[in-house]
Amino acid sequence: MSVDIWFYIGVVLFITGILGNFLHHKTLADLRKNTLDYIIPSGGLFDLVICPHYLFEIITWLGIFMISRHLASLLILIFIVGYLTARSIRTLKWYREKFTGFPPQRKALIPYIL
Template identity: 50%
Template sequence: MLVAYAPALVAAAASFAVPGVVEGARAQLLSAALAVHFLKRILEVLFVHRYSGKMELATAATISASYLLGTVNMIYALRLSRDLPDPAIDLLYPGVFVFTVGIAGNVYHHYLLSRLRADSRGGDKGYKIPKGGLFELVTCPHYLFEIMVFFGFAMISQTVFALAFASGTAAYLTGRSCATRRWYDSKFEEFPANIKALVPYIF
């Protein structure tokens, strides 16, 4: 997973060193948010996540290329839009807020998942239903907050590419959330029917 995340972090951080790329608050906050996001992921790989299996190098390289190209293109799309008129509605600081809530919620729920796996290292090797936080309401709150992170990027940059990337991420994670919800339902007879897949009380 370090292979998957490190190039995107390097690209976001390096954008500050390339003349003419990061000019103005919007560009600075976008590059900073991208760097924080991928630094957070790397720190989680090192100190939080507990992996149950291994990933093939080809798969890691594909994921890495996706994140790298997404990061570079978000920064570049904003650079290309520099001379265009400012958006009629400025979503820069609301975007920073959405990003911050998303990153904090994602970290917290990843921590809860890591504790669940740590508890399973003893005699009990069976699967468990996650508890705490929004796990009481949805099966994948970490995905919900991850979606918020990417829409935070879109709101900060206000470019079509960032919105498209966020929408694609949301569609992918929604599908994974539904699959996870069905998996829990098949594994646990007592799985609560009121727990949704992704959005509390709705979906």
């Protein structure tokens, strides 16, 4: 395996994805420490999208694909993108139905876009 710029970009994406996923999952876990009620998450990318942890999961798998450049990792990436995109859209719909004051500008997965 030859190491080139795409390998290093993949490593950066992988590390960014892991860290972003962890931090946003920690934010979600911290919301549930003292209550069983659902709360609109805020902080980090939660102010822009309802599922930033999904976005960082996709970034992680993009990094894995760029590191390996293997068909199996590409197929997993395609599946993950489709699955988490659909889940984030359903999650956004649920939040909008449950919370009357839900921020209307907040997107599902990709800031300002989706």
